[in-house]
Amino acid sequence: MLQANQVVKTYGSYTALNKLSLTVPEGSIYGLLGPNGAGKTSFIRIINQITMPDSGEVLLDGKRMTENDVFNIGYLPEERGLYKKMEVGEQAMYLAQLKGLTASQAKKELRYWFEKFEIESWWNKKIEELSKGMAQKIQFIVTIVHKPKLLIFDEPFTGFDPINTNLIKDEIRQLNNGGATIIFSTHRMESVEELCDHIALINKSEKILEGKLSDIRNAYRSNTFRVGFREDVSDLLGTLPPDFRLIGTEQADGLTEATFTLADHLQPNSLLKLLADKHQIYHFEEVIPSVNDIFIQKVQAA
């Protein structure tokens, strides 16, 4: 779907992107993750042709992007807003037409979305008369009204209230099911983990990791398990065989949770057997690293 090859972007002496290459598969929900200032927004602005790369190229469906490709992209920037003094309908019509729709197409599509969100009565109101949550709905509609194949959301859930966040997450899933490719860019990695199937980690202008989220997680599994007890287990902790390492314990709601890392050749059942002999086990689960953990691990390793 979207492919970046060796993209370089500098501002004066500052390098925002250093030979960034990545591939966004067709139909994926792709997380572009990294701390603030990593270069995510610089890259997204290049995809949207707001700025041009100094070198390298971005391909859409295998072809170099042209000016008309912005009609195939829906972009919700991090710094977003609407004309406060303009009427909702007029404004939505304007933005839809800028995305290549004719006036009549724009009207038809907007009517569909306004009916779906049950906000037809807002058409002649000014944005400044609406609440923040209402304005966010309009903002979302104008981002997707032209049915883009590629949707890009930069820090999508900051500033959205929880109800709108869920509404928009649902809509995004539906759009994805309808065939649209989605790119999320955020520094709050946990906020999109449940949505994404692919991710790329970016730090200090460079990509440090990319791939299918499930593959990456598998690669970063460390044979670590969390076990819940209801009784005092301190006797056990001093007497563990060398292949079983206790990482930590936590007390919560009368439950003691202990986390163990096993030597690579051991299976989880060996831990179960060792513990079940002496204590009742209330829950047992594998500790799968969060993207945040993977990121920290990766940055520290570098």
Add this chain to the structure above:
Amino acid sequence: MNKTSLVFKREFLTRVKKKSFLIMTIVGPLLLGSLVLAPLILATIPEGPKTIVVVDEAALILGEKGNDKYQFAYLPAKEFDLEKAKDFFKVSGHDALLYIRRGETGDPHWVKDHSAIYGKSDISLSLQGYIEDLMETRINQQLLLREGISPEVVAQSRVNVSLATFSIDEEGEKASATGTKMIAGYLGGILIYFFVFFYTSQVMRGVIEEKTNRIVEVIISSVRPFQLMMGKILGVGAVGLVQFLIWVVLSSAIYAVGIGVIFKDKLTPETVMSQEGMKEAVEASEGMQFVESMDAINFPVVIGGFLFFFIGGYLLYAALFAAIGSAVDNETDTQQFMLPVTIPLILGIVVTSKVVEDPNGALAFWFSIIPLTSPIVMMTRLPFGVPMWELGLSIALLILGFIAATWLAARIYRVGILMYGKKPTWKEMFKWMTYKNG
């Protein structure tokens, strides 16, 4: 539809639909029309004569009744000395007190040095002038009589000179109308200044609005920054142009109607024939002189020039103001950047007073050639007539000027609109211009 024209349409329509536009469009010509008509109307309103009480020890002007503006009433000099006269004047309904003293010998030179006018407030210049004239004439006569010149000769020696002025060019000779041209020059310069300033700051405010509303990135994901900037500049400019054209039409209508109403009943033969009517007709004809002298101005050139210099000056400054707007986060931050850009505009207005005095001097020439000041100063010169080559040079340089300004502004604009939260310096803005691709 072309994106620049979509932006243009929005900028144009949202502004034209505002109430403030409607009000400005209607009130503007009323103000402008009344600015021209008010002095004419005032000139034709008959004013009650002012009365001056006179104590004339020297019998210098005794017997003089005054004219229709000032009338004299005399107190006997034997009964009123200066103090008594002042006391009388204070409680009387008269407007001024003229005290002419005689001295020991009645020497006219002594008289002129020891006479004075007293008023309840400041004495108007025209009253002072009128009385000085009167006394000068009488003293003159007395001096001549003393030298033995016969009273008839003295009476005949009074003459009044008022020269007619003409300007001659290839087309023949016209009654020259320097005063009217000065007014037209001033008005043209000030109008350009006002229009350019008003509409370019609207461009700047529009750019800042898009930044503070955070909509700018939403828009430039579908429109090139240059298209957005040009759409805005042209859209706002079109609003200005439409407003100006409405002003021209409305002002001319108000002017024509106004002139008709003021002078209609005063120029009919009957009123001119009647003795009372004579005086009014003379006054009215002073107004008519002004109206006729308007013909001395080449209106097609002046209005055409206004359109060009408004558009040119507007485009030049609009680009610069758009760049400033893009670089800042809010209007208060614009001050430090506005000043250097507006100095040429203000300079242009400042020199117009010199330019109308000497419309073909070196000062006028240079300021009307240099693009930043040329819109205002050339506009001031136009009613006086400007050599073709100077006009051509000025136009060519202004076109080059706004192309350069637009290029420069576009390079700052594309970077500036995406910068949030920091107040840039001149140095940084200069650095933005060197960025390769925005």
